[in-house]
Amino acid sequence: MTHSEKADSPFRIGLLLLPDANLISLAAALDPFRAANDLAEATLYDWQMHSVHGGAVTLSSGLTFETTPLPLQAEMDLLILIAGPGLVEQATPALRSWLRQMRALNIPYCGVDGGCWILARAGLLNGRKATTHWEDLEGFSGVFPEVTALPDRFIIDGPAMTAGGPAPCLELMIHLIGMHHGQELSGRLANALHYDPGSGAQRMVSKPRLNEMAPQVAKAVEIMQTKLTSPVSTAQIAREVGLSPRRLEMLFTKHLETAPGAFFLKMRLREGRRLAQETGLSVSEIAGRTGFSGPSPLARAYKKAFGQTISETRAAR
Secondary structure (H helix, E strand, O other): OOHHHHOOOOEEEEEEEOOOOOHHHHHHHHHHHHHHHHHHOOOOEEEEEEEOOOEEEEOOOOOEEEEEEOOOOOOOOEEEEEEOOOHHHHOOHHHHHHHHHHHHOOOOEEEEEOHHHHHHHOOOOOOOEEOOOHHHHHHHHHHOOOOEEOOEOEEEEOOEEEEOOHHHHHHHHHHHHHHHHOHHHHHHHHHHOOOOOOOOEOOOOOHHHHHHHOHHHHHHHHHHHHOOOOOOOHHHHHHHOOOOHHHHHHHHHHHHOOOHHHHHHHHHHHHHHHHHHHOOOOHHHHHHHOOOOOHHHHHHHHHHHHOOOHHHHHHOO
16 A cells, blocks of 8 residues: 555655665665654654564674565565675675565665665666766666666655765655655754755765865856856866966866866756756746856757756656
8 A cells, every 4th residue: 555545654765775775874864764754743754664584784884784585475665785795796686586586566765875776676667767976887887778878866756766975865855855844844944964965966076086186176166156147257266276267177087077168067957957846946046046147048058968858757757
């Protein structure tokens, strides 16, 4: 029975925890629902922690959690799969078969960290858009060519949800709670958890690593992030970081494999896609928030970058 058929009952979450998963990913997946219950002063959500065989599961931190075995007759409204390393060994035929049964029951499913890989190995992401941690995205795309791998923080494509790490997972759960119970509750929840939403795309390079290798490029990226609504020229950014435009372009090409202007445009378009997916803003409003002079220039650049219109993006939600 689906949750919509039992509207007065709590939304039931099954957390499938695999050995060596990260504690922070578990907290990001679970604690927003606990906090939502507290803020609403009602049991909006209920959850149960599972593992393949039941019993104690040890996380990468060394902490252990007691779990119940995978249910033969699952009664849940959402399955969240959290995994760490050892993905080939853990994605056993039995687990993959069980996951496919969940899909056959029309139970939505979410992969966090290594959970995205296991969902893909089970075939649950075939023909869908998905994400994983940015460091693994290229490898993920190579292993699963039937999945459209994107660098978004999180993706919802039909029943399939994927998050690129703990912080995007937290953002995804707050987003789901907003879908279930409105923006007022999700806004209070974000404030309670001191969460400030990020842009729609993951960082495609580690900020600490970039600071160490090319601090002026890192500074330029920070400037771009603050100027999404009012873009500035490469020449102006170069002046602010103490370089010539030519030198900044050379450093971007060396460390980010793209020109500053192209990198900045990609950032703005990814933010536009996030706004298209997560808000009801008009195309004109999205254009204003991403630094385009109007809806037509945004529409042309968006179509070229993503191969679809903003309306098509929204229709696929």
